[in-house]
Amino acid sequence: MPSETLRNYQQKFSDVGGFFVPLAMVTWDFLFTAQSEMGVKGGMLEIGVFQGKSGILSSMYMAPEEPAFFLDIHEVPQARQRIAAVKSENAHFLQMNSIDALSDEYLAEMRGTLRWVHIDGEHTGYATRADLDTAAHLLSERGIICVDDFFSFKYPQLTAAVYQFLLEHPFKFKMFLASGNKCYICRASAFQAYDDYIRAQAIQRMRLAENKWTLTRTSYVHDYGCFTIIARNKERDFVGLDRDINAEVF
Secondary structure (H helix, E strand, C coil), rough: HHHHHHHHHHHHHCCCCCCCCCHHHEEEEEEEHHHHHHHHCCEEECCCCCCCHHHHHHCCCCCCCCEEEECCCCCCCCHHHHHCCCCCCEEEECCHHCCCCCHHHHHHHHCCCCEEECCCCCCCHHHHHHHHHHHHHHHHEEEEEECCCCCCCCCCHHHHHHHHHHHHCCEEEEEEEEEEEEEEEEHHHHHHHHHHHHHHHHHHHHHCCCCEEECCCCCCHCCCCCEEEEEEEECEEEEHHHHCCCCCCC
């Protein structure tokens, strides 16, 4: 069942412009709930703010003492106003190119403390890779990096940058979920905790979200396989390896 936070958000901010699909909203709610239940705390960073559609939701999960950074190359007055309505304390807006993010002294001091980094800025491969390096610098032990437009045919270079990052850091970072046009990466040391949580909770939570989705895992972790959530597939809750067409376990 969606949390009260998500229901609140959907009621108050559904008309905000942006490209934040319903499945991504439900996935964020699922992952922020996971962090809450695991006792994960820390601030957040969003690269690419636009009108604040996703920044509003992530802000709503942040405690007053948790800093939230919003970085964009443009001024974002509408987003500022909307985010201020749900995060009146510790919200910081940075107008700069994301490649210079760590030149902000306060953000640079957050090294290893952020539990959420959403990368939705310039969609070139070069910029995405630079943003992933920034995220790696800032991410806490059990933090999550979320990359927008993963596997979008409009931005093939973005997906290439994600896999380049993972290939270069096989013992440090792993992708554990892809859903709603986004992928989710954590430190290797946190992978099992998130993997276990998805196994235990995802199917039930997706059912209660009253939408027709299917959990999948079509290959192994060492083959860069991870859990994904897709549109309902043949009325099945779970789809595994192609050779195990009738498997209902994972």
